[in-house]
Amino acid sequence: MAWRLLPWDYGVRNLFRRPSRSALTLGGLSIVALLVLVVVGFIRGLEASLAATGRPNVMLVYALSSGADIENSAIPGRTPALLTASVAGVRQRHGVKYVSPELYLGTRIEVGGGDGKQKGLGLVRGVTTAAPLVRQQVRIVEGAWPGVGEVLVGRLAHSKLGVAKESLAVGQQVKFDGREWTVSGIFTAGGAAYESELWCPLADLQTALKRQDLSLVAVEMETSDAAADVDLFCRERVDLELKSVAETAYYADLQKHYRPVRMLGWVVVCLVAGSGVFAGLNTMYGAVVGRIRELATLQAIGYRRRAILLTLVQEATLLSCAGALVACVLGLLFVNGTAIRFTMGAFMLRVDSVGISIACATAIILGVVGAIPPATKAMRLPVVEAIKAI
Amino acid sequence: MRLAIVTFTLSVAVVGFTGCSSSSTDEAAATAVPAASLDGSKYLLAEEPDGAMGVIAARESAKDGDPVVIVGRIGGSDNPWIEGRAAFMLLDASKLMVAIGEDLGEEEICMDDCCAAERADCTTLVKVVDADGKLVAADSRQLLGLTSDDMVVVRGKAKKDDSDNFTVLADAVYIRR
Numbered sequence: 001m002a003w004r005l006l007p008w009d010y011g012v013r014n015l016f017r018r019p020s021r022s023a024l025t026l027g028g029l030s031i032v033a034l035l036v037l038v039v040v041g042f043i044r045g046l047e048a049s050l051a052a053t054g055r056p057n058v059m060l061v062y063a064l065s066s067g068a069d070i071e072n073s074a075i076p077g078r079t080p081a082l083l084t085a086s087v088a089g090v091r092q093r094h095g096v097k098y099v100s101p102e103l104y105l106g107t108r109i110e111v112g113g114g115d116g117k118q119k120g121l122g123l124v125r126g127v128t129t130a131a132p133l134v135r136q137q138v139r140i141v142e143g144a145w146p147g148v149g150e151v152l153v154g155r156l157a158h159s160k161l162g163v164a165k166e167s168l169a170v171g172q173q174v175k176f177d178g179r180e181w182t183v184s185g186i187f188t189a190g191g192a193a194y195e196s197e198l199w200c201p202l203a204d205l206q207t208a209l210k211r212q213d214l215s216l217v218a219v220e221m222e223t224s225d226a227a228a229d230v231d232l233f234c235r236e237r238v239d240l241e242l243k244s245v246a247e248t249a250y251y252a253d254l255q256k257h258y259r260p261v262r263m264l265g266w267v268v269v270c271l272v273a274g275s276g277v278f279a280g281l282n283t284m285y286g287a288v289v290g291r292i293r294e295l296a297t298l299q300a301i302g303y304r305r306r307a308i309l310l311t312l313v314q315e316a317t318l319l320s321c322a323g324a325l326v327a328c329v330l331g332l333l334f335v336n337g338t339a340i341r342f343t344m345g346a347f348m349l350r351v352d353s354v355g356i357s358i359a360c361a362t363a364i365i366l367g368v369v370g371a372i373p374p375a376t377k378a379m380r381l382p383v384v385e386a387i388k389a390i
Numbered sequence: 391m392r393l394a395i396v397t398f399t400l401s402v403a404v405v406g407f408t409g410c411s412s413s414s415t416d417e418a419a420a421t422a423v424p425a426a427s428l429d430g431s432k433y434l435l436a437e438e439p440d441g442a443m444g445v446i447a448a449r450e451s452a453k454d455g456d457p458v459v460i461v462g463r464i465g466g467s468d469n470p471w472i473e474g475r476a477a478f479m480l481l482d483a484s485k486l487m488v489a490i491g492e493d494l495g496e497e498e499i500c501m502d503d504c505c506a507a508e509r510a511d512c513t514t515l516v517k518v519v520d521a522d523g524k525l526v527a528a529d530s531r532q533l534l535g536l537t538s539d540d541m542v543v544v545r546g547k548a549k550k551d552d553s554d555n556f557t558v559l560a561d562a563v564y565i566r567r
Contacts, residue, residue, distance in 0.1 A: 059485075065503055228474045235479065235515045237471070239553035 003304045011314040018287070022319060025283045029323030030330070032276030036269055037359040039048055041349040043265040045340065049347035050255045050380070053192040054248035057223065058134050058232045061063045062216040064241040068253060070104055074213045077101075077241060083217060087233050089226030090219055093133075098220035100130040103205050105215070110175040111167040120161030123197040123345055124151075124176060128206030134218045137192050143170040143185025150184035152199040159339030160196035167353035170274070174198070179192070182372040193251070196345030218247065273362045281370050284316055288374040294384030295378055305379045312375040313368055322369025324360040331359070428526065429532040433476070433518050435545065435564040442543045445514050447483035449556045452548035461543045461566075462557055464536060466513035468501055476518035476526035476533050480558070483541065485512045516544050516558045523559065534563055541566040 015022045040136050061083060064072035080101045083089055090099040103126035103336075125131075129145070132138050146152045151174060158165045168174070172183045181200060189195045206212060221227050229248055234242040288295070298308050328351075336351035381389070414458035443451075454456050458477040464470050466481035481487065490502045499505040499512070517525050519533070530536050530556060 065506065225474050228472050232472050232475060232515075232517075235467075235477075236555060236557055237553075238510050238555050370479060 001255050001347075001355070003307055004302070005307050006298070006303060006311040008314070011311045012153070012318065014311075014315055018306050020308050021283075021287060022383065025287070025319050026323050026326070028313040029158065029276070029320050030233055030280050030326040032366060033327030033359045033363040034274045034330055034335075034342045035323045036276075036362045037327055037351060037355050038335055038349065039268045039272065040358050041331070041335055041351050044352055044355055045260050045347045046253065046258060046342070046351040047244075048343075048350055049193055050258070053189075053194070054251040055134070056246065057218070057221045057227065058247040059097065059219050059227050059244050059248055059284040060216050060250055061219065061234060061242050061244045062228060064226050064234075064243045068250075069181065069214050071106055073104075073215045074211075075216070076240060077212050077214055079214060079240065079242065080217050080219075082237070083219060083230070083233060087219075088239075089222050091222050096133070098130065098133045100127065100134045100218040101202060101214050101216075102127055102131065102218060103209070103211065103213075103215050106249050109161055111172065116167070118161075118163045121162055122157060122161045122176070123199050124205065125194070125199050126200050127199050127203035129188065131199070131218075135189065135202065136192060137190035138187050139189070140185050140196065141356075146200055147185040148201060148204055149179075150182045152185045152187050152198065153183050154184055154195040154197045154199075154345075155188050155196055156196040156339050156348065159346040161380060162341065163318045177205075177332045178385065179208045181230070185299055186202060186341050191348065192243065193345050193347075195339075199281050206372070211258060226377065242364075258314045269358070269362075276366050277369055278389060281373060284312075284370045285377075288378045289330050290388045292378055292381065292386050296381070296389070299383045309372070309379060313371045316363060316371035317367040320363040320370075321360075324363035327359055327363070328356050331355070333357060336368070421438050427529050428533055428536070431529075433526070433560075433562055434534060435543075435562045438566065439451070439562075440566045441547050444484060446512050447482055448548065448558075449511065449514065452550065452556070454548060454550040456548045457546070457556060458548045459543060459545050461541070462514075462515070464538055464540045464542060466509060470538060471529070471531060474527065474529050476528055476530045478516055478530050478536065480514050480516050480542070480544065483513040499524075514556050514558055514562075516560050517548075518563065519546070519559045519561060534565070536563075536565065 049109045060070070061079065062070050062073035063075050070358055082098050084097050084099055102122070106121060106123055108119055109122040109124070110117060112118050140152065141155070143152070152167045158168045161168075166172075168186075170185060174181050174183065176198075182199075186198070187195075189354050202214075217232060221230065224246075227244075228245045234240070234244045295308055299305065331351040335349050339346050340349060355389070378386075439459045442459045445460060445462045448458055448460045449462050460480065462480035462483050462487075464478050464480060465487050466485075467479040470479040471482075472478065484497055486495075486498045488498045488500050492500065494505075499508050500503060501509075520526055524547060524553065526533065536542065542558040543564040544558055545562045545564075546558050549557040549559055
């Protein structure tokens with residue numbers, strides 16, 4: 001004889017018969033899913049920020065002695081001219097070569113005036129109009145390209161500086177390296193690390209810093225194969241003490257430095273999910289223990305244990321799915337896009353399909369795994385004894 | 391009428407393509423070709439050439455354009471290879487590379503900044519060139535079957551500039567195995 005299942009709406013109605021307990025369980029499951037979503041959003045945001053920064057055909061040329069840190073690099077100002085004259089395969093359009101000389105530094109930046117003066121450690125990049133050619137993710141979303149004494153501000157620069165967003169609005173003043181600069185515009189860069197930087201005209205920055213040299217030259221080649229010629233140039237011109245690295249490789253290397261952070265993030269995801277399972281088990285034990293008579297009655301009127309177990313799992317899964325949905329909505333509304341400051345600049349928490357999938361999967365596993373042990377335990381009691389249970 | 395439409399379409403296409411393809415380079419860049427399609431054997435010597443000198447000696451004595459025969463070990467850099475090109479870094483045979491942080495013995499150098507000047511003095515870039523003097527656009531590992539730490543003898547010409555940058559334009563390589 002085929003075993004009879006309990007009606008689907010029996011489980012659904014049960015959830016509303018104990019509204020406070022259901023609401024508490026839902027709240028607990030939502031918090032667990034939301035925590036998972038935040039941690040995955042952190043990892044995904046960090047990964048996306050570094051991954052979006054590099055482009056495959058772009059080579060970074062900087063000082064051999066600077067290690068892996070471009071901030072410490074100082075190369076001769078004539079490097080871009082030498083590079084373009086010596087290396088074939090540099091991309092050009094309408095006679096303009098895709099070569100961007102840049103001066104890059106971390107410095108203390110002062111924003112606001114009077115009592116609202118705030119200081120923070122920020123990243124400044126001196127650039128020419130060639131910069132957007134090799135950094136094609138860059139889009140000016142407000143204002144204009146910086147002129148003399150002006151800076152173009154990345155949309156996450158305020159987060160890196162730890163100041164209010166309004167203090168870096170177009171027309172505001174910032175001060176660094178003993179000079180006042182006016183914000184000329186705001187730019188985005190598709191989530192790339194530049195979004196936490198301030199860009200100003202290279203010549204202006206060199207004057208302010210009393211420097212003639214550069215930190216790096218970013219050069220875009222026609223093909224990724226032609227990148228080898230930049231490497232060849234750097235090794236041939238030993239006197240210039242240069243080295244080159246593909247932009248993607250540079251940021252991939254940085255990703256390696258952040259690997260422990262990402263690993264820690266995944267450990268936190270596992271711990272949160274694990275604690276969620278125990279919390280879920282506890283709640284479900286409480287829910288099932290209070291219903292032993294009801295479950296025994298169902299057995300007495302002919303429902304098999306497997307059918308009752310299934311309806312308990314159904315209730316828990318419904319609650320966990322609802323919890324996952326609540327967490328996803330909260331995540332998309334309040335977590336997605338939140339700026340986080342880190343050593344390289346700032347990045348945004350990303351609630352994407354991967355995060356949502358992991359959070360939903362965690363919540364569903366919590367529901368299923370959390371329901372099975374207490375339900376199995378309740379089913380083991382003899383019917384006669386269970387009916388008499390208080 | 392039909393001919394006119396076809397002609398018009400082709401004209402638009404040609405104008406469109408030329409308009410959009412203004413990206414170009416001043417001179418043609420070398421494009422790596424699969425090493426299998428090139429005959430690497432013509433760059434390999436069956437017998438070791440006589441009169442080989444070390445990298446340090448060659449850097450000191452050779453003048454621009456001098457024919458040279460240099461012996462050394464492939465290395466002297468984190469990555470001694472130029473990807474997709476028949477070029478590699480050669481380290482003087484008397485020197486030995488050790489890992490960063492290890493105690494340095496005599497004639498030993500490491501990849502850290504402490505040895506940067508010494509490293510520059512005992513290494514050189516070797517470019518394998520064809521009969522026209524152009525760098526062979528194929529990876530030397532595939533073209534010549536070279537591996538890291540191979541001891542090689544290269545025959546070619548010295549290229550030295552006013553800034554004392556020294557490169558060997560090799561026409562043939564002998565691998566000591």
